[in-house]
Amino acid sequence: MDLPSIVQSIQASGPAEWMRTSVKAMPIVEAIHVLCAATVFGTILIVDLRLLGFPNTRRSFTRISHEMLRVTWAAFSLAVITGALMFAANAETYYGNTAFRFKMLALLIAGVNMALFQLITYRTVGEWDSGVRTPLAGRVAGAASLTIWVTVICLARWIGFTKGYNFDVPTDVNFSF
Amino acid sequence: MKEFADWLQASSVSVTIQSVKWIIPLLQSIHILMIGIVFVSSLMIALRVLGRMRVDEPFEAVWRRFAPWMWTGLLVMAVTGAILVVGEPIREFTTISFWLKMMLVAIGVTSTALFGRSIRQVAAASPPAAAVPAARVEFSPGAKTGAVVLVVIWLAIIFLGRAIAYDDEVWGKLSHHS
Numbered sequence: 211m212d213l214p215s216i217v218q219s220i221q222a223s224g225p226a227e228w229m230r231t232s233v234k235a236m237p238i239v240e241a242i243h244v245l246c247a248a249t250v251f252g253t254i255l256i257v258d259l260r261l262l263g264f265p266n267t268r269r270s271f272t273r274i275s276h277e278m279l280r281v282t283w284a285a286f287s288l289a290v291i292t293g294a295l296m297f298a299a300n301a302e303t304y305y306g307n308t309a310f311r312f313k314m315l316a317l318l319i320a321g322v323n324m325a326l327f328q329l330i331t332y333r334t335v336g337e338w339d340s341g342v343r344t345p346l347a348g349r350v351a352g353a354a355s356l357t358i359w360v361t362v363i364c365l366a367r368w369i370g371f372t373k374g375y376n377f378d379v380p381t382d383v384n385f386s387f
Numbered sequence: 388m389k390e391f392a393d394w395l396q397a398s399s400v401s402v403t404i405q406s407v408k409w410i411i412p413l414l415q416s417i418h419i420l421m422i423g424i425v426f427v428s429s430l431m432i433a434l435r436v437l438g439r440m441r442v443d444e445p446f447e448a449v450w451r452r453f454a455p456w457m458w459t460g461l462l463v464m465a466v467t468g469a470i471l472v473v474g475e476p477i478r479e480f481t482t483i484s485f486w487l488k489m490m491l492v493a494i495g496v497t498s499t500a501l502f503g504r505s506i507r508q509v510a511a512a513s514p515p516a517a518a519v520p521a522a523r524v525e526f527s528p529g530a531k532t533g534a535v536v537l538v539v540i541w542l543a544i545i546f547l548g549r550a551i552a553y554d555d556e557v558w559g560k561l562s563h564h565s
Contacts (some may be wrong), residue, residue: 237553252427
């Protein structure tokens with residue numbers, strides 16, 4: 211089975227159908243997705259800034275990253291589930307969307323950056339856990355992570371403006387205040 | 388209100404925001420990044436009150452760490468939000484979600500400021516006895532409830548923000564569009 215036909219069958223699946231036909235599914239799923247994405251960004255920001263030595267290096271890095279990453283992973287899991295539902299509903303549109311493709315690439319790069327940090331730099335954490343400057347590789351990983359996640363969120367927002375939906379304001383609105 | 392929205396939407400500033408294609412997505416992206424900063428900052432403050440986060444630090448230290456980020460984030464959100472409203476006044480003013488959100492923002496900001504002030508007073512008023520370090524002081528059930536309520540208010544605000552685009556779907560017959 212090739213990729214385009216997999217995408218087609220995702221769009222034809224039950225959850226996809228439910229997302230398209232249920233009146234309230236889309237706004238609720240999207241709101242959860244935004245909330246979770248924002249939480250992922252906010253918690254990772256705290257860890258990245260700590261790697262860069264902001265506000266200081268007094269609190270232990272392992273402590274901060276353990277505290278934050280449990281929140282990050284919970285939010286990320288929920289973001290993946292809600293994101294998958296949004297993708298399924300209009301799989302073919304997303305699949306062909308450039309901003310979406312770049313977003314997936316950016317997420318992949320974020321994962322690679324994190325894995326490299328974990329496998330290489332983090333092994334020596336005992337030497338720089340608190341009170342000393344993070345080694346250059348760690349600071350680079352922090353700055354990279356920050357940049358990548360800002361990019362992910364911007365690309366995500368761009369999808370909504372490039373996937374061909376009609377966002378025009380209805381002109382025949384009849385309302386009274 | 389309809390006349391005002393029409394006038395604003397036809398103004399040259401609004402027309403510029405509408406016609407330069409990258410302005411609205413860029414502002415919305417900044418707005419969402421700030422949600423991350425504001426929500427997580429208030430979550431950290433709330434979790435500290437609940438004794439679930441940063442219990443090695445006194446409340447005052449946690450407040451000093453996150454409150455400036457929260458207020459700055461809120462300020463940036465107010466600015467980006469205001470420009471978005473000027474860009475799309477009819478889209479915003481015609482939805483129930485927008486007005487509810489504005490109301491909750493006013494309530495959320497005021498109560499966060501008052502809550503922060505009163506918790507800091509409580510934390511400062513109970514000087515650590517030799518046996519109880521400042522970081523170990525338990526907050527009252529009332530304070531903990533307040534912390535949870537504040538998080539729920541921010542959650543509702545975030546939900547309503549997204550719901551602006553779906554007024555009919557979320558509010559059904561109540562929506563002006565229906």
